[in-house]
Amino acid sequence: MIEIEKSSLMTKVTITDVANEVGISKTTVSRYLNGQYNRININTQHAIQEAIDALGYVPNQQARSLKLKESHLIGLVIADMANTYSSHLISGIQNVFRQQGYSLMIFDSANIVEQEKHALNQLLAANVDGLILQPLVKNSDQYQFLSERNVPVVLVDRQTEPQIWPSVTSDNFNASKNMAKILLDKQYKQVIFLDSHGENPWTNQLRYDGIASITSRSDMDLTYVQVEMADFTPLAAVLDAHHGPAPVIFAANGELLLKCLSWLKSQQIAVPTDVAVTGYDDSTLGDLITPGITGVVQNPQVLGETTANSILNHIKQKSKIVDQIEIPSQIIERASC
Amino acid sequence: MIEIEKSSLMTKVTITDVANEVGISKTTVSRYLNGQYNRININTQHAIQEAIDALGYVPNQQARSLKLKESHLIGLVIADMANTYSSHLISGIQNVFRQQGYSLMIFDSANIVEQEKHALNQLLAANVDGLILQPLVKNSDQYQFLSERNVPVVLVDRQTEPQIWPSVTSDNFNASKNMAKILLDKQYKQVIFLDSHGENPWTNQLRYDGIASITSRSDMDLTYVQVEMADFTPLAAVLDAHHGPAPVIFAANGELLLKCLSWLKSQQIAVPTDVAVTGYDDSTLGDLITPGITGVVQNPQVLGETTANSILNHIKQKSKIVDQIEIPSQIIERASC
DNA sequence: CTGAAAGCGCTTACAG
C-alpha cells in the first residue's frame, strides 16, 4: 500500500505526481494518457489508472498543446451576442465541436470594431487552431494580419471583399429574390425595402439586390426606406405619399420586421389589407403574432454546424481552398402578405 | 539595418525570435511585454517594439499561463445554448470579462448530464481560473469533484442542494409571489400552474411555491398541470372541468407561455375573457403578441454581469464566501390577464 | 539596465 498524497487539495496534481505515486517515470504515464496501451504492461496500466483516480488527476491541456503545437481550441468572434441568431449559431457550432473534441472560445465584438480587433488578438494569443469570424467590416484589409499569422479562418454569416477567406453564409440574394417572385405572384405593385441604420449593411445590400433583380424586370416598384431606432417617420412619409393598392413592406431583418408590425399596429394600419408586411424573420414566433408572418427564415443552427465542419476541414486537411458555402433559407407563407 | 526574418509565414514567431531580431536576451523582451519599462533602456524599448511590429509577434498565452499558473480563462457550461436566455446571459458575462482581460470558454451541456460532465472536465483540463455553471442536477454531490479540484465555481440561474457554492439566480420565489398578489388583486379565483416536463424542475418548483405562498392564504385555488411537448390535452381537461369565472394560467417559462397562447388561439379560447394568461416571459415580444402579455420578465444580462463579477471576486480575493445573490425580475402588466 | 538559467507540465526521439 502506497501512502496517499495529502497535497491534492493544496495544489494541482501533475503527471509527475501520478508517476511518483505509482513509482514509475512520467514517460510511461504520458504514454498511458495517450492510449499507447500496447507499449505498457497491463499491471502498470492498472496502477496508473488507480493513481489517477486516487489523485483526481486531469492532464493540463495547456502544457500539452505547448508541446504539441495544437490547442484543439477554436475561437469565435460574434458580432452581437445578445441575439437569437447568435445563440443558434453557437449551438450548431458546439454540436460539431463536442464530437470532434474541440473547445470553443467566444468573444463578443458587440458591433464595435475595436472590440473585434481586441478579440482576435486575444484569440491569437490563446493559440487557437482556427478562427471563426462574423466580420464587422466589409473590407478584407481589416483582417489582413490574420493571414500573416497563418491561422485558418472561416467567415460566417458575412463575406468580406475581396473574398480571400472561406465563408458560410445564408443565401441572402437568392432567398430575397424568391420572396420577390412570390410578391410578384401576389400582384403587389410596390415593394418598400425597410432597412435600419447600423445593421450589417452589406448583407442587407444583398437582400435588396435580390429583390431588385425581380422588380427591375417587372412592373413592381421598389422603394428604399431607412429608419433609425424606433423612429418610423420616414416610413410614414412613404406610406402617406402612396396611392393605389396596398404596398408590401420587406423588412431587412427580424427585429425591424417586429418593430414595424408594432408600429403599424400603433398607427392602426391594418396588415395585410392596408399594408402588407414580409421580410427576414428571426423570431421563430411567426405563428403567434397576429397576423402570422410571411417571411424568410434562416437556419443559423445549420450555419453553425457547417461552419464548424468547414474550419475543422481547413485545420486538418490544411486545405487552402477558399470555398463559399451558402445555406438555403426557407420561405414561410402566412397571413401578413 | 538588420535583415528581416523570412520565417514569419512558416512558423509562429516567439519571444526568442524577437530577442534575436533586436540582438538582446528574451529576459528583456519579456520584461518589456510585462510593462516593466523602468527597467529597460528607452532605446531598447523602441527596438523591441519595432521588432514586434515587424515580425507580427503575439505572445503565447498558453506558455505564459503555464509558468504563471493562471490562465485568465473562465469556463462556462450553459444548460441550453439554443435559448434567448443564454445569449443574453453570455452577453452580460462578456461585458465584464472584456474589461477585466478575461476570456470565456463555453460549453453547451444541451440538457444532457453526461455532456455537462464532459464539459466540466474539458474546462478543468483547459486550466480555467474559474467556472460558471448552470447546473443540470440539483444534488451538489454531482459536482463534488469540482471542490476537490479547488477551482472557484459560481452557479448561475440555478442553485444546487446543499448550497455549497456561491450562486446568482433570479428571484424566482419572490417574483412569482408578487405576480400572485397581482392575480389576487385582479380577483382571479383559480390559478393553473402550467409546467412542462423536462424544464429545470427545481426552478419551476420555486415559482410554484411563490404562487402557493399567496394562494394558500387566500380564496384562490391553485392547480398544477404538466404538459409534454406541444400536447395540451392535460390543460384542455382542466379547462373543460372548470366552472365559474375565467381562470388564469401561469406558465412556468416563456416557451410554454407562447405555446399556450398559440394553443388557446387554435382552440378559439379568448384571452383574457375566457381564460387569462400570465407567467414567465422570455420573448421580449410581449408587446407584439395580441393580447400583450402580462408576465414576469427576467434580466439575464444583469445576471450575467453579476455572475462574472462574482467569479472574478472569488478568483482574486480567494474568498470562500458562499454568497447567494438574487437578481430581481420585473413584472410587466399588459392585456393577457 | 541586462542576461543565464531554471522551471511551469507536458511529449517523444532515442536508447536500452
Added chain:
DNA sequence: CTGAAAGCGCTTACAG
C-alpha cells in the same frame, strides 16, 4: 516494456 533528457514559449529570482 521502460526511462532520461530535451524542448515547447514563456517568467523571474539571482547575479552582475
